Amino acid sequence: MTLFNIIFYIAAAIVICATGLAITRQSTVHAVCYLVISFMGTAVIFYILGAPLLAALEVIIYAGGIMVLFLFVVMMVKDQQDPRDKPSRIKKWLPALILAGISAVMAGMLVFADPGNRLRPPAVTGTPQEFGRILFQEYWFPVEIASLLLLAALIGALYLGRRTGHPEDTP
Amino acid sequence: MTLPYTHMLFLAILLFMMGAACAMTRKSLFMILIGVEVMLNAAGIAFVAAAMRWLDMNGQVMALFVMTAAAAEIAVALALIVCVQRRTLSTNADRFNLLKG
Amino acid sequence: MKPVLFLLISLPLLGALILALIGRFLSRRSVETIACTSVAAAFVLALTAFLLSGQKAHSLTLAQWFTAGSFQVDLELYYDPLAAVMALMVTFVSSIVHLYSVAYMRHESGYTRYFCFMNLFVFAMLVIVTAGNLVFLYLGWETVGLCSYALIGFWYEKPEAANAGTKAFVVTRLGDVAFGIAIALCWFSLGHLSVSGINDSAAGLSSQTAGIIGFFLLLAAIGKSAQLPLAVWLPDAMAGPTPVSALIHAATMVTAGVYLLMRFFPIIQGSPILMAVIACVGVITICFGAFSALVQKDIKRILAYSTISQVGYMFLAVGAGDLAGSLFHLIAHAFFKSLLFLAAGCIIQALHEEQDIFRMGGMRQKMPHLFWLFLAGTASLGAVPLTAGFFSKDRILLAVFLQPQTGFKVLWAIAALAAIITPLYAFRLFFIVFFGKSHAGAGQAPISPASIPNRMIWVLWPLAFFSVFAGFFNLSVNCAGNEWLVHYLAAVPGAAMELHASPKMESAMQMGSALITIIMVIAAWIFYGLRIQPSESGEAAFRNKLNALFLNGFYLDRLYRTWIITPYRTTAGFLWQKVDAGWVDAGLAQSARFFLDLAERLRLWTTGRISQYVSMMVAGFTLILCSLTVAWWVFQI
Numbered sequence: 006m007t008l009f010n011i012i013f014y015i016a017a018a019i020v021i022c023a024t025g026l027a028i029t030r031q032s033t034v035h036a037v038c039y040l041v042i043s044f045m046g047t048a049v050i051f052y053i054l055g056a057p058l059l060a061a062l063e064v065i066i067y068a069g070g071i072m073v074l075f076l077f078v079v080m081m082v083k084d085q086q087d088p089r090d091k092p093s094r095i096k097k098w099l100p101a102l103i104l105a106g107i108s109a110v111m112a113g114m115l116v117f118a119d120p121g122n123r124l125r126p127p128a129v130t131g132t133p134q135e136f137g138r139i140l141f142q143e144y145w146f147p148v149e150i151a152s153l154l155l156l157a158a159l160i161g162a163l164y165l166g167r168r169t170g171h172p173e174d175t176p
Numbered sequence: 177m178t179l180p181y182t183h184m185l186f187l188a189i190l191l192f193m194m195g196a197a198c199a200m201t202r203k204s205l206f207m208i209l210i211g212v213e214v215m216l217n218a219a220g221i222a223f224v225a226a227a228m229r230w231l232d233m234n235g236q237v238m239a240l241f242v243m244t245a246a247a248a249e250i251a252v253a254l255a256l257i258v259c260v261q262r263r264t265l266s267t268n269a270d271r272f273n274l275l276k277g
Numbered sequence: 278m279k280p281v282l283f284l285l286i287s288l289p290l291l292g293a294l295i296l297a298l299i300g301r302f303l304s305r306r307s308v309e310t311i312a313c314t315s316v317a318a319a320f321v322l323a324l325t326a327f328l329l330s331g332q333k334a335h336s337l338t339l340a341q342w343f344t345a346g347s348f349q350v351d352l353e354l355y356y357d358p359l360a361a362v363m364a365l366m367v368t369f370v371s372s373i374v375h376l377y378s379v380a381y382m383r384h385e386s387g388y389t390r391y392f393c394f395m396n397l398f399v400f401a402m403l404v405i406v407t408a409g410n411l412v413f414l415y416l417g418w419e420t421v422g423l424c425s426y427a428l429i430g431f432w433y434e435k436p437e438a439a440n441a442g443t444k445a446f447v448v449t450r451l452g453d454v455a456f457g458i459a460i461a462l463c464w465f466s467l468g469h470l471s472v473s474g475i476n477d478s479a480a481g482l483s484s485q486t487a488g489i490i491g492f493f494l495l496l497a498a499i500g501k502s503a504q505l506p507l508a509v510w511l512p513d514a515m516a517g518p519t520p521v522s523a524l525i526h527a528a529t530m531v532t533a534g535v536y537l538l539m540r541f542f543p544i545i546q547g548s549p550i551l552m553a554v555i556a557c558v559g560v561i562t563i564c565f566g567a568f569s570a571l572v573q574k575d576i577k578r579i580l581a582y583s584t585i586s587q588v589g590y591m592f593l594a595v596g597a598g599d600l601a602g603s604l605f606h607l608i609a610h611a612f613f614k615s616l617l618f619l620a621a622g623c624i625i626q627a628l629h630e631e632q633d634i635f636r637m638g639g640m641r642q643k644m645p646h647l648f649w650l651f652l653a654g655t656a657s658l659g660a661v662p663l664t665a666g667f668f669s670k671d672r673i674l675l676a677v678f679l680q681p682q683t684g685f686k687v688l689w690a691i692a693a694l695a696a697i698i699t700p701l702y703a704f705r706l707f708f709i710v711f712f713g714k715s716h717a718g719a720g721q722a723p724i725s726p727a728s729i730p731n732r733m734i735w736v737l738w739p740l741a742f743f744s745v746f747a748g749f750f751n752l753s754v755n756c757a758g759n760e761w762l763v764h765y766l767a768a769v770p771g772a773a774m775e776l777h778a779s780p781k782m783e784s785a786m787q788m789g790s791a792l793i794t795i796i797m798v799i800a801a802w803i804f805y806g807l808r809i810q811p812s813e814s815g816e817a818a819f820r821n822k823l824n825a826l827f828l829n830g831f832y833l834d835r836l837y838r839t840w841i842i843t844p845y846r847t848t849a850g851f852l853w854q855k856v857d858a859g860w861v862d863a864g865l866a867q868s869a870r871f872f873l874d875l876a877e878r879l880r881l882w883t884t885g886r887i888s889q890y891v892s893m894m895v896a897g898f899t900l901i902l903c904s905l906t907v908a909w910w911v912f913q914i
């Protein structure tokens with residue numbers, strides 16, 4: 006049980022608990038906050054798995070960008086509470102739990118199927134230099150496409166979010 | 177020594193299924209989006225684990241692109257929610273059932 | 278010879294085609310001219326062929342019809358003395374009937390249709406007579422059935438006429454099915470379908486095979502010639518115009534059945550059992566027809582039952598092996614029966630479509646010309662001495678008597694009994710119509726006759742001449758005749774034998790039948806001419822029942838209706854309503870409705886809720902994972 010393993014399992018536990026809490030909160034803001042914790046844990050896992058640049062990017066983009074954006078919109082938009090449904094918590098979650106549970110078990114069995122999967126990969130690290138080299142040399146085209154994608158998303162979000170002066174719109 | 181590859185994949189699977197359960201169950205539009213985010217994150221973990229297993233940087237690059245697409249998607253989705261909420265004053269997914277048969 | 282025969286059958290066909298295609302645009306005169314000239318020309322050609330043929334058989338092929346593998350059918354003609362005599366008779370009677378029809382149908386509007394079908398009928402009958410190939414004969418056979426249907430139902434707006442046409446067609450159809458079976462049997466057992474081929478190789482058949490083939494031919498003949506058990510169509514067929522009855526149901530179509538048996542006599546000869554069956558059928562029908570004719574009130578129905586009875590005589594002759602006698606009676610019957618029908622048509626038209634004989638008295642004074650014509654026909658029918666009917670019927674009775682088996686003696690006795698009834702009903706008809714006063718209903722004045730065109734009367738004189746004097750064609754030797762017909766038919770296969778009776782027996786039979794006939798004529802005069810009625814009540818009740826039995830044709834129609842038609846209809850109704858509409862259609866409708874219901878229920882699945890759709894996606898994903906896992910697990914183990 007090396008340090009590597011210990012850190013991984015601790016981070017994994019944090020991620021799972023935080024995600025579990027996040028998806029069961031009634032209040033959306035609480036859920037977002039727990040999700041931020043979950044993404045921090047994911048960043049630690051990335052670092053452990055030999056992707057330091059990705060870990061940093063996870064914190065910056067995911068936890069710092071996307072979740073903050075989430076918070077902005079949640080606070081801007083009224084009426085965020087989940088309506089109090091009649092069926093109890095467990096009854097509401099039951100079909101999802103069953104389906105997800107079966108899928109998880111099946112997927113797990115499939116993962117177990119290949120003996121090659123039981124190997125323990127050596128601990129290596131992909132340095133940022135290496136990462137950048139590959140990204141901008143081999144994958145330059147997808148990078149350009151990704152930038153276009155972000156541009157399209159930007160324009161789309163701008164357009165969708167504008168105020169039209171339509172009588173149906175609420176201020 | 178490091179841990180078995182299966183454990184990393186188990187983590188990814190578990191996270192993915194939790195995200196799917198959230199998307200299936202919750203009625204608020206925001207919570208559905210959070211479920212989608214969790215699923216995307218799980219996919220990223222799986223890619224990075226595979227990159228470590230196969231000693232191939234392509235996995236990490238793929239994880240980066242997943243992150244990028246997630247960002248773009250969240251931006252547009254949130255803008256949509258804002259737009260929809262302006263029209264109907266509700267963010268309950270059950271309210272939007274005009275396509276029902 | 279070839280062009281003569283070809284023109285013989287094609288001229289009436291040409292006439293029919295012209296009338297069918299452009300008859301609507303021609304004037305009435307031209308339509309009538311085309312029809313009559315084509316048939317008259319056919320008569321001239323038949324005469325020419327008769328004179329040219331020289332008592333031999335001629336075979337010629339007109340064209341190839343169709344081939345199917347080794348099965349080949351040609352349009353062949355086979356013209357031998359039998360065909361020659363028949364063709365002459367058919368064309369002669371047809372010409373007279375056509376001339377008569379021109380005047381009879383002068384007020385009808387459907388004359389084009391009438392003459393077209395009459396011409397087609399003559400063509401078809403000539404095909405039957407001269408066909409050298411069984412399938413070609415079948416063509417003519419079916420076409421006469423078609424024309425008979427069309428002409429009986431000529432006034433198709435009247436339901437009884439339409440029904441009578443259908444009935445005739447359906448009943449003769451039963452015979453036609455048997456004919457088809459016979460054709461197939463001939464092909465399989467003999468390998469030929471040509472008349473000459475069949476007749477030449479018929480000797481090689483075993484008695485059973487010949488009997489079976491001949492039996493099916495007999496069934497076909499029974500259908501066409503209206504013998505028992507298929508005799509029911511002929512009395513109802515009188516709903517058609519009278520010239521149609523004269524041509525089709527007296528001279529030609531009903532004799533087609535007899536002709537078929539005569540044509541294939543070598544096959545029939547091969548089975549003595551079959552000959553006995555034919556004779557029995559003939560005898561039973563003779564009695565059926567004679568007794569039914571005795572009490573009828575409608576003039577045409579009397580003549581119809583009389584036809585049934587007389588054709589029975591022809592069948593009896595064939596069964597007794599006397600082809601020449603059968604043909605002789607056929608010719609004589611053609612003359613006097615068509616004469617009687619046409620004369621009856623004159624009376625009916627003169628009395629404004631009245632057909633009940635009890636309303637027709639005293640025609641002797643009102644229409645004196647018809648009196649002599651009708652007398653000629655009736656005398657020949659009743660076998661008054663020295664008429665054609667006398668000689669022909671006598672020859673048949675002699676032939677039956679001379680057959681060695683004892684069964685034939687019984688048949689002779691029964692036929693002789695019917696021969697007593699025949700002059701009785703014939704002269705009953707004659708006396709009631711032409712003498713005395715009309716027995717119209719109380720308060721109705723007797724009908725005074727309208728005038729009818731003279732042409733309708735004078736065309737009948739040739740028929741009257743022949744019906745009286747045609748007997749001299751075949752006078753037997755000991756009457757100082759030369760039996761011309763018998764010798765003429767010597768070339769026909771299986772035909773014509775001389776009856777080897779001693780002159781004394783022959784004279785005795787002739788004297789006896791002559792005497793009986795004269796007695797019955799006198800009896801008819803007493804009963805019907807002078808109207809002496811027997812009048813005891815007890816006997817009257819029995820007589821009434823007997824009367825009803827005869828009047829309704831021995832209730833055959835009712836029998837068929839109860840035992841054949843009603844069960845068939847019930848079964849068909851059941852199959853239609855319960856099986857077809859109930860199971861098949863309803864089953865289809867049910868399965869369609871099932872799918873509709875299923876779709877209705879499935880529609881409820883699309884609720885429009887996002888969470889449900891996401892759940893469904895995850896469920897599908899789960900399913901895929903499960904199947905992959907199971908597949909892996911199975912292949913691992």
